[in-house]
Amino acid sequence: MRLTLFDDGRLGAVIGSDILDLTTQIASAQAHGPAGALHHYIDRLAQGGALLDLGSGARKPLAEVTLRAPLPQPGKIIGAPVNYLDHKAEMKYSTSIAELGVFLKANSSVIGPGEDIRLPYSDKRTDQEGELGVVIGRTASHVSAEDAFHYVFGYTCLLDITVRSDEDRSTRKSFDTFTPLGPWVVTADEVPDPDALELRCDVNESTRQKVNTRDLIFGVPELVAYISSVMTLHPGDVIATGTPAGVGPLHHGDRVVVDIDTVGRLEVGVDATRAVAYDQRPGRRATVPAADRH
Structure with missing residues (x-):
């Protein structure tokens, strides 16, 4: 199974040239948090939750959606x-x-x-x-x-x-x-x-x-x-x-x-x-001439 997020963070399974919308199967507040719906599903599965059902959900052509990072904010x-x-x-x-x-x-x-x-x-x-x-x-x-x-x-x-x-x-x-x-x-x-x-x-x-x-x-x-x-x-x-x-x-x-x-x-x-010059980055320290050091 190929799982990802698309459009506004919806969870989908990529099947051939289509994407199957599975968002309603993991509907919860956590699923819409910054970690994303796929992260929530992986965590739920680890706790004994049910597998996703590929027999239900609306299909769309992949060409009609915008794919997102599947895990937009991993734990680490x-x-x-x-x-x-x-x-x-x-x-x-x-x-x-x-x-x-x-x-x-x-x-x-x-x-x-x-x-x-x-x-x-x-x-x-x-x-x-x-x-x-x-x-x-x-x-x-x-x-x-x-x-x-x-x-x-x-x-x-x-x-x-x-x-x-x-x-x-x-x-x-x-x-x-x-x-x-x-x-x-x-x-x-x-x-x-x-x-x-x-x-x-x-x-x-x-x-x-x-x-x-x-x-x-x-x-x-x-x-x-x-x-x-x-x-x-x-x-x-x-x-x-x-x-x-x-x-x-x-x-x-x-x-x-x-x-x-x-x-x-x-x-x-x-x-x-x-892009900026390296010596213009925030947090840089200016070089102090040796004669002025204390």
């Missing part, structure tokens, strides 16, 4: 740094996820298909990082790799946008619009092996990244096991599994596409109209 987004060996070599890192651990991205950084990544700085490189996203379906704490798949609700396409500045990793990856997500979440039953998926990321129809997820240093079960040993994972949390080699700078007007076998195709734009 956990990133896996340097989780492909080719990216480690590309960036000349001496360490990988095994030494670095994981990092958090702000959940306010999520946007959906068709929206724009907003570049914050006019003089700092901002890169695309195409990744497989894992959506947690049950509360997970200290789970084993062998049991990890029991805690996964599904998978989605994700971009972990990154500024190459001097700021901390979580800051550089948490600007508003820096986590495009979607266009839907594919439930885990439709993805037999998430560690054997072809992933491609194109910028302006030129392929920058192409890899199979079998090349992950920590595959999906290892990631869930490791992260849940550090922090409790909750329904609706999202794991960004890491990016392969081929990251590169984005510019105003670019179109970025992540395409993952079985999972989907996510396309977003790039907007630099609000």
Whole structure:
């Protein structure tokens, strides 16, 4: 099942070239909150709630609706740094996820298909990082790799946008619009092996990244096991599994596409109209001449 939000936040299942409106099946105050109806459904399901009924609901052609981020405000987004060996070599890192651990991205950084990544700085490189996203379906704490798949609700396409500045990793990856997500979440039953998926990321129809997820240093079960040993994972949390080699700078007007076998195709734009010089950012500290220091 491919589940997403559309138009004003309605919950839908994508079936062929149509979308089936399932909103009335999860009608409640929480379903219309900032986390969104799909997040509410995942949480309800984790508590023993009923599965969605695909036999009822109005259908519309996909072409007539606007798809939104399926999880507009996840509880948390956990990133896996340097989780492909080719990216480690590309960036000349001496360490990988095994030494670095994981990092958090702000959940306010999520946007959906068709929206724009907003570049914050006019003089700092901002890169695309195409990744497989894992959506947690049950509360997970200290789970084993062998049991990890029991805690996964599904998978989605994700971009972990990154500024190459001097700021901390979580800051550089948490600007508003820096986590495009979607266009839907594919439930885990439709993805037999998430560690054997072809992933491609194109910028302006030129392929920058192409890899199979079998090349992950920590595959999906290892990631869930490791992260849940550090922090409790909750329904609706999202794991960004890491990016392969081929990251590169984005510019105003670019179109970025992540395409993952079985999972989907996510396309977003790039907007630099609000970018400012790095030394003009809020919170900067002016350099004080040595003679004036006390």
